[in-house]
Amino acid sequence: MSTSLAIPTIDISALLTYSSSKQQRQEVATELLNSFATFGVFYITSSTHPVFSSKKSKQILDATTRLFALDPTQKSQIPKIQPGGFTRGYVPVGGESGSATKELKEGFSYGYEWKPDELExxxxxxxxxxxxxxxxPNKPILDQLDQGLHEGTFKHILQEFYLNVCEVAKGLLKGISLALGLPEDELAKHCTTSETISFMRLFHYLPYADHQHTSQIGSSAHTDWGFLTLILSPCKTVGLQLFYGNEWHDVPSLENTLVVNGGDYLSLxxxxxxxxxxxxxxxxxxxERYSMCCFYYPDYDAKIPLLVQDQEVKGQAVSGNYSLLRDQRAEEGEDSSRTSVMGAERQDAKSVATKxxxxxxxxxxxxxxxxxxxxRKDRAY
Incomplete structure (x- = not known):
């Protein structure tokens, strides 16, 4: 049984407008710091940015539900994600999992849309x-997805939503920098190409009967690997849960908000x-349930120095239970504290964190x- 927590909602408008004062931004930064340090998850909202509007939420939900309503034959024609780390395309049910448990969800992964001159x-x-x-998807499927959509094509709606969420993430970087007592552009220096490597996942979670969540689950218990995760949950169906105080708590959907999760790399x-x-x-x-998750990363070659200089705090950096440092492959009986780094031999998690x-x-x-x-190759478990 799960319960609800008083997870804070933070108005980050001051971080998204040029007219705000340093004091206003610092006040938001203090709220961010308290929320990150207490829960690691919180809601954000703003009356000044379109991504928080009901109109934009409905647009992306309409596009998402249309995509996952395609019949199996049509879905089979959409390029699927491939092994190797670069994830773009359709994620079939069981195609990924953060554990040995089958995850009953399907997804679509996309990111920055390169212009021809940029590619060159x-x-x-x-x-x-x-x-x-x-x-x-191919043109016939895209044409079908476009039918009935208002104010934009399927691709346009998805691309606009991704860029809007990245704008919000950039605003959060200012607030986090200030919260840590750094110049407000400090983290932005390490995220100059973030839009081109971060990406959005549209998820469709399927209902299942295993109330113990042992043989099937929507998404396995995990921490996010990167900097920030920004989530739109436009459905009232409860599904996202936070582990806090040794028990699971529902994180319900709130209108005109995004959920923010701190990532492992930021925590480290x-x-x-x-x-x-x-x-x-x-x-x-x-x-069933739908959500849209943006995984916001620092630059690919980022080698960011420790952001907290307190020696006592530094020592905690490698002691957390981070999914980033665990082996999340499906084999049973493997030591989850050991991981494979770029195909090399397995190394102790503490050693990986230090590196x-x-x-x-x-x-x-x-x-x-x-x-x-x-x-998960061939969706094997």
Whole structure:
């Protein structure tokens, strides 16, 4: 049985407008710090940014439900995610899992839409392991998805939503920097190409009858690996849960808000001062559920110094139970405290954390290896 917590809602308008004062931004930063340090998860809202409007929420929900309402034959024609760490395209039911438990969800993964001239420029230096073109449905399917949508095509609605959420993430970077006593542009310096490697996941969670969530689950209990996760939950169906105080608590949907989760990498960089919360998605056994999750990353080659200089806090950086440092492959009987880094031999989690924090491993290469871990070939469990 789960209960609800008094998870705070923070108005971040001051971080999204040029006209706000330093004092207004600092006040928001203090709220962010308290929420990150207490729960690691909170709601954000703003009357100044379109992504929080009911209109935009309905648009992206309409596009998402249309996508997942396609028949199996049509879904089979959408390019599927592939092993290797770069995730774009359709995620079939059981195609990924953060544990040995089958996750009853399907998804669609997309990110930055490269313009032809940008692709030409990047081709000269080469794309990194988290960059690449989106894998859209074919034209007949896109034409079908466009029918009945208002004020935009399927692709336009998805692309606009992604860029809007990235704008909000950039605003949060200012607030987090201020919360840590740093110049407000400090974290932005490490996120100059974030839009091109971060991505959005549209999720459709299916109902299941296992109330113990042992053989099936919506999303396995995990912490997020990166910097920030921003989630739109436009459905009233409860599913997202936070582990706090040794029990699970519902994180209900609130209109005109996004849910923010702190990520493992951000938590590590602050010595655990900012929490990366353990969370999962479950089913009530009757209703399906939709959500849109943006995984916001720092630059691929980011080697960010510790953001908290307190020596006592620094020592906590490698002691947390981070999914980032666990092996999340499906094999049973393996030590979850050991992990594979870029295909190399397994190493102790503390050693991996130290290498990340020392800059011996860059963020992007490590994240590529993590996505390889949760890919399920032939949906085998």
């Amino acid at each position: 420029a990047v081709a000269k230096t080469g794309m990194n392991g988290l960059q690449g073109p989106n894998a859209w 960089l602050t010595g655990g001062k900012l929490i990366s919360p353990l969370h999962r998605v479950v089913s009530n056994g009757q209703e 990340l924090l020392n800059g011996d491993i860059n963020f992007g290469d490590y994240i590529v290896s993590k996505w390889t871990q949760v890919y």
